[in-house]
Amino acid sequence: xxxxxxxxxxxxxxxxxxxxxxxxxxxxxxxxxxxxxxxxxxxxxxxxxxxxxxxxxxxxxxxxxxxxxxxxxxxxxxxxxxxxxxxxxxxxxxxxxxxxxxxxxxxxxxxxxxxxxxxxxxxxxxxxxxxxxxxxxxxxxxxxxxxxxxxxxxxxxxxxxxxxxxxxxxxxxxxxxxxxxxxxxxxxxxxxxxxxxxxxxxxxxxxxxxxxxxxxxxxxxxxxxxxxxxxxxxxxxxxxxxxxxxxxxxxxxxxxxxxxxxxxxxxxxxxxxxxxxxxxxxxxxxxxxxxxxxxxxxxxxxxxxxxxxxxxxxxxxxxxxxxxxxxxxxxxxxxxxxxxxxxxxxxxxxxxxxxxxxxxxxxxxxx
Amino acid sequence: xxxxxxxxxxxxxxxxxxxxxxxxxxxxxxxxxxxxxxxxxxxxxxxxxxxxxxxxxxxxxxxxxxxxxxxxxxxxxxxxxxxxxxxxxxxxxxxxxxxxxxxxxxxxxxxxxxxxxxxxxxxxxxxxxxxxxxxxxxxxxxxxxxxxxxxxxxxxxxxxxxxxxxxxxxxxxxxxxxxxxxxxxxxxxxxxxxxxxxxx
Numbered sequence: 001x002x003x004x005x006x007x008x009x010x011x012x013x014x015x016x017x018x019x020x021x022x023x024x025x026x027x028x029x030x031x032x033x034x035x036x037x038x039x040x041x042x043x044x045x046x047x048x049x050x051x052x053x054x055x056x057x058x059x060x061x062x063x064x065x066x067x068x069x070x071x072x073x074x075x076x077x078x079x080x081x082x083x084x085x086x087x088x089x090x091x092x093x094x095x096x097x098x099x100x101x102x103x104x105x106x107x108x109x110x111x112x113x114x115x116x117x118x119x120x121x122x123x124x125x126x127x128x129x130x131x132x133x134x135x136x137x138x139x140x141x142x143x144x145x146x147x148x149x150x151x152x153x154x155x156x157x158x159x160x161x162x163x164x165x166x167x168x169x170x171x172x173x174x175x176x177x178x179x180x181x182x183x184x185x186x187x188x189x190x191x192x193x194x195x196x197x198x199x200x201x202x203x204x205x206x207x208x209x210x211x212x213x214x215x216x217x218x219x220x221x222x223x224x225x226x227x228x229x230x231x232x233x234x235x236x237x238x239x240x241x242x243x244x245x246x247x248x249x250x251x252x253x254x255x256x257x258x259x260x261x262x263x264x265x266x267x268x269x270x271x272x273x274x275x276x277x278x279x280x281x282x283x284x285x286x287x288x289x290x291x292x293x294x295x296x297x298x299x300x301x302x303x304x305x306x307x308x309x310x311x312x313x314x315x316x317x318x319x320x321x322x323x324x325x326x327x328x329x330x331x332x333x334x335x336x337x338x339x340x341x342x343x344x345x346x347x348x349x350x351x352x353x354x355x356x357x358x359x360x361x362x363x364x365x366x367x
Numbered sequence: 368x369x370x371x372x373x374x375x376x377x378x379x380x381x382x383x384x385x386x387x388x389x390x391x392x393x394x395x396x397x398x399x400x401x402x403x404x405x406x407x408x409x410x411x412x413x414x415x416x417x418x419x420x421x422x423x424x425x426x427x428x429x430x431x432x433x434x435x436x437x438x439x440x441x442x443x444x445x446x447x448x449x450x451x452x453x454x455x456x457x458x459x460x461x462x463x464x465x466x467x468x469x470x471x472x473x474x475x476x477x478x479x480x481x482x483x484x485x486x487x488x489x490x491x492x493x494x495x496x497x498x499x500x501x502x503x504x505x506x507x508x509x510x511x512x513x514x515x516x517x518x519x520x521x522x523x524x525x526x527x528x529x530x531x532x533x534x535x536x537x538x539x540x541x542x543x544x545x546x547x548x549x550x551x552x553x554x555x556x557x558x559x560x561x562x563x564x565x566x567x
Contacts, residue, residue: 115467
């Protein structure tokens with residue numbers, strides 16, 4: 001009995017080991033694609049070890065291509081033009097590429113394997129993305145569930161960003177969270193000091209990153225972020241601006257307001273800030289300072305449900321209702337929105353109803 | 368060994384496995400990728416080809432492993448673990464080889480190969496081969512027949528679903544729901560084939 005058990009365990013282990021050895025050998029010979037040269041934008045050349053996906057190879061070389069699904073082929077964010085050497089289009093890429101993209105050799109970089117030399121076209125903004133180490137310089141409580149985190153960049157020491165950009169904050173493993181995760185937050189700081197990055201974060205119940213920020217992060221801790229990412233930014237025109245954002249959506253708006261102040265931008269601007277109660281309005285004094293410093297800026301806080309006994313005499317109701325009431329000469333305005341998809345969809349409807357052109361409505365939806 | 372009757376037996380088993388004992392429509396094995404990948408004829412074709420290749424190869428490999436390793440050592444009860452290990456290792460190896468040597472083949476069926484490892488029709492075919500005590504030649508016929516039968520079923524399903532793509536199906540039945548109903552109807556149709564072999 002014991003002998004049989006021993007023999008059987010040995011035999012099965014031996015066969016499994018033999019197969020594993022066979023696989024390891026074949027991987028060494030078959031999957032060994034040798035060093036491959038990636039030529040980027042006809043300009044930069046890097047040599048990587050073949051066998052990984054284009055996405056993984058680029059990220060390893062510190063070229064950060066956006067990816068929400070981690071290379072599983074389900075998010076479609078990692079599109080790149082691969083001009084030469086990619087091989088035929090794979091079935092896993094087909095759902096994400098329309099006809100124009102296929103004709104221009106756009107591929108999903110997480111599905112294309114580096115097997116030979118490749119020629120890639122990477123958008124310039126992606127090449128500017130780097131990983132930064134920084135220390136947490138300050139944690140300021142804004143409301144009961146929103147904090148401002150101030151990070152001082154160490155290496156590299158400054159970040160060149162455009163107001164409206166976001167960064168990805170790396171949350172290390174802690175407690176029940178076993179893996180590192182990245183979460184995106186808009187930059188809220190004053191662009192005049194490129195060594196400081198402010199983030200405005202609202203606690204999401206059960207959220208991995210926000211729980212870490214609220215319960216574990218301390219002043220002095222070292223943190224990693226990468227960026228800058230995103231297409232949300234101010235236009236170059238002179239059209240009047242309407243900002244609509246609530247809660248932590250203020251982040252990119254605050255950055256844009258600082259920028260307008262630094263560049264003496266004279267555009268007319270109005271900011272509708274929605275909150276549920278008067279004590280959820282924050283940075284009121286900063287906003288009032290902007291009203292003094294900027295050429296033509298009006299701050300309109302909107303409280304959804306002021307408590308019975310409050311002395312609130314400002315706008316009430318939903319922020320979209322306040323916009324409906326308060327925005328005059330709407331068709332001339334450009335709109336910049338930041339918030340939850342529900343709020344943004346509602347605001348877009350209201351703005352279109354008031355006559356704002358759809359092409360002049362810009363937004364940053366929280367994923 | 369006398370080859371004539373062997374080959375005759377193999378052919379009979381092959382035909383039976385395609386029509387009357389279709390591993391999918393009669394034994395309901397391999398339903399997961401059947402429902403999941405049968406929306407378009409093109410992808411069904413790639414997956415079907417991959418299943419044919421893997422099923423024929425693994426039934427033969429498993430036959431060898433069973434009769435020359437497990438039986439002599441009296442370890443028949445290990446066949447479940449053994450077969451799965453062999454199937455998984457084989458599929459890994461083939462995927463690496465195809466990716467290296469034929470980008471075209473890799474495009475057609477390479478991405479489906481990992482999906483096939485967990486296709487229970489593959490393991491099922493090997494286990495049936497053991498239960499029914501098929502010889503090596505007959506196993507070739509059985510593996511080929513089973514996989515071609517599976518291929519036929521998924522191609523037929525893909526054709527039907529492609530036709531239905533623009534029709535209005537009640538919301539609760541869209542996707543897997545209507546597919547299972549169609550599969551049931553196809554299974555009923557294939558039962559009609561059993562009459563063909565009754566004469567023997």
